[in-house]
Amino acid sequence: MRWGIGYYGQIIALGMFFQAIFPQWLLDQFRSHFEKHIHKLIGYVYPYIQISFHEHNAASFQRSKAYALIERYLSTNSAHLAKRLKANMFKDSESVVLSLDDYEEVTDVFNGVTVWWTSNKKIIQQRAHNYRGDCERRFYQLTCHRKHRDFVTKVYIKHVLDEGNTITWKTRQRKLYTNNKSKDWYYYSDTLWSHIVFEHPSTFDTLAMDPKKKSEILNDLLTFSKSKDYYKKVGKSWKRGYLLYGPPGTGKSSMIAAMANLLEYDIYDLELASVMDNTDLRRLLIETSSKSIIVIEDIDCSLDLTGQRKKKPDDGNKEETDPIKKTKKDKKEGSEVTLSGLLNFIDGLWSACGSERLIVFTTNHVEKLDPALIRRGRMDKHIEMSYCCFETFKVLANNYLGVEEHELFERVGRLLETTNMTPADVAESLMPKSDEENVEICLNKLIKSLEDKKDASRLKAIEDARIKAEEEKINETEQVISHVK
Numbered sequence: 001m002r003w004g005i006g007y008y009g010q011i012i013a014l015g016m017f018f019q020a021i022f023p024q025w026l027l028d029q030f031r032s033h034f035e036k037h038i039h040k041l042i043g044y045v046y047p048y049i050q051i052s053f054h055e056h057n058a059a060s061f062q063r064s065k066a067y068a069l070i071e072r073y074l075s076t077n078s079a080h081l082a083k084r085l086k087a088n089m090f091k092d093s094e095s096v097v098l099s100l101d102d103y104e105e106v107t108d109v110f111n112g113v114t115v116w117w118t119s120n121k122k123i124i125q126q127r128a129h130n131y132r133g134d135c136e137r138r139f140y141q142l143t144c145h146r147k148h149r150d151f152v153t154k155v156y157i158k159h160v161l162d163e164g165n166t167i168t169w170k171t172r173q174r175k176l177y178t179n180n181k182s183k184d185w186y187y188y189s190d191t192l193w194s195h196i197v198f199e200h201p202s203t204f205d206t207l208a209m210d211p212k213k214k215s216e217i218l219n220d221l222l223t224f225s226k227s228k229d230y231y232k233k234v235g236k237s238w239k240r241g242y243l244l245y246g247p248p249g250t251g252k253s254s255m256i257a258a259m260a261n262l263l264e265y266d267i268y269d270l271e272l273a274s275v276m277d278n279t280d281l282r283r284l285l286i287e288t289s290s291k292s293i294i295v296i297e298d299i300d301c302s303l304d305l306t307g308q309r310k311k312k313p314d315d316g317n318k319e320e321t322d323p324i325k326k327t328k329k330d331k332k333e334g335s336e337v338t339l340s341g342l343l344n345f346i347d348g349l350w351s352a353c354g355s356e357r358l359i360v361f362t363t364n365h366v367e368k369l370d371p372a373l374i375r376r377g378r379m380d381k382h383i384e385m386s387y388c389c390f391e392t393f394k395v396l397a398n399n400y401l402g403v404e405e406h407e408l409f410e411r412v413g414r415l416l417e418t419t420n421m422t423p424a425d426v427a428e429s430l431m432p433k434s435d436e437e438n439v440e441i442c443l444n445k446l447i448k449s450l451e452d453k454k455d456a457s458r459l460k461a462i463e464d465a466r467i468k469a470e471e472e473k474i475n476e477t478e479q480v481i482s483h484v485k
């Protein structure tokens with residue numbers, strides 16, 4: 001006798017097996033087939049797809065970054081929107097943004113693909129224990145043809161967000177920061193820097209200096225700003241030091257403003273005299289942002305050769321009566337920034353926090369600076385801002401009087417060859433002081449002040465020579481007397 005499930009048993013088992021597998025398989029087959037056809041069918045009737053970008057993140061209620069970038073992109077790239085600038089303009093803290101009216105459509109064409117944007121809103125009823133009310137949810141809706149789905153989701157949206165980022169960066173208001181705050185600020189604020197909007201009009205066009213030198217600096221700056229990968233490749237942090245030196249009024253501050261305007265950087269004007277100690281200096285550094293210029297003006301007045309901080313003349317002996325302020329003042333006077341602290345600030349480990357940064361020192365007396373402070377690698381480029389030469393004068397004449405040529409130019413040129421006058425003084429003479437002062441009057445004013453200066457320096461040279469001769473005579477007489485004795 002044989003034991004087993006038998007012929008019928010085998011068939012039933014097989015049946016049960018297929019029943020277990022097939023329904024699912026069949027259903028899956030059917031669904032995928034069916035869905036494909038349904039999509040095709042919808043595609044024939046309505047061949048477009050829509051993608052929404054909500055203003056607020058549902059979970060955190062924070063404003064969505066993508067929404068803000070799309071807003072920037074649409075407001076700048078839509079000629080249609082630009083036309084009705086007056087209608088929908090509102091000013092946020094940073095810059096002007098144009099918004100799209102509800103349900104208004106804007107068409108955008110990118111690489112031959114057309115998409116349509118609309119601004120929309122949804123009213124949602126909210127019910128919390130103690131709150132009941134409607135809440136408005138705004139969103140942008142992007143419509144495109146179904147066949148461009150991949151291109152739109154993978155390429156176009158990335159393009160919109162990148163452009164939005166660039167526009168945001170370009171249209172933002174730049175800032176001028178300072179660490180020199182009123183004393184009370186220290187008690188009420190956690191931030192080390194205070195700022196105002198930076199709106200200096202100086203540019204490389206208005207900057208008067210030798211054109212060859214100017215274009216060299218311009219190229220240097222532009223190359224720096226595009227060298228992210230290069231700095232990474234050579235293992236250097238992405239920063240560059242500039243030392244600007246020359247007599248007062250030769251345009252050092254104007255140069256810094258022109259640099260900031262060219263690269264669209266913020267400026268951190270660091271006043272070393274207000275920094276308590278090296279730790280404070282490091283904290284200030286950490287709080288600076290990328291794409292910025294850190295400036296220390298008149299560096300020779302802040303540190304002496306031994307690296308000790310100089311006391312401000314008006315620090316004085318005034319007795320502080322307010323006990324809180326007294327403690328603070330005592331603390332400030334007891335602290336100091338050292339040369340090594342400053343060197344660490346420029347190229348120590350901490351200086352690598354943040355990137356794309358320029359560090360600029362200015363001084364009227366380059367010879368007084370410690371060589372360690374200005375060696376290449378720390379201050380990569382040394383720029384001398386000098387007295388006005390003929391080329392410099394031509395830029396100033398164009399800026400202040402709007403002339404490129406004049407018969408008096410030759411005379412001015414000859415005088416500038418023999419007389420040291422700063423661009424600030426030249427600019428002052430060239431600036432018309434009333435409506436009656438025309439080009440000729442202004443140029444004659446400049447010639448007069450150049451001649452006066454030349455005479456004054458000649459007289460000074462004669463006087464110096466006389467004093468020197470007298471001193472030599474006295475020395476000689478003293479030597480003769482001592483010899484006779």
Ligand SMILES: Nc1ncnc2c1ncn2[C@@H]1O[C@H](COP(=O)(O)OP(=O)(O)OP(=O)(O)O)[C@@H](O)[C@H]1O
Nearest residue numbers: 206207208247248249250251252253254423424427
């Ligand atoms: N090279 C220049 N090009 C254009 N304008 C200049 C130049 N130099 C000076 N000026 C004019 O003179 C004024 C003073 O110049 P600026 O403050 O830039 O000089 P500075 O060298 O920084 O002086 P200081 O050493 O005293 O700070 C500026 O407002 C500017 O109008």
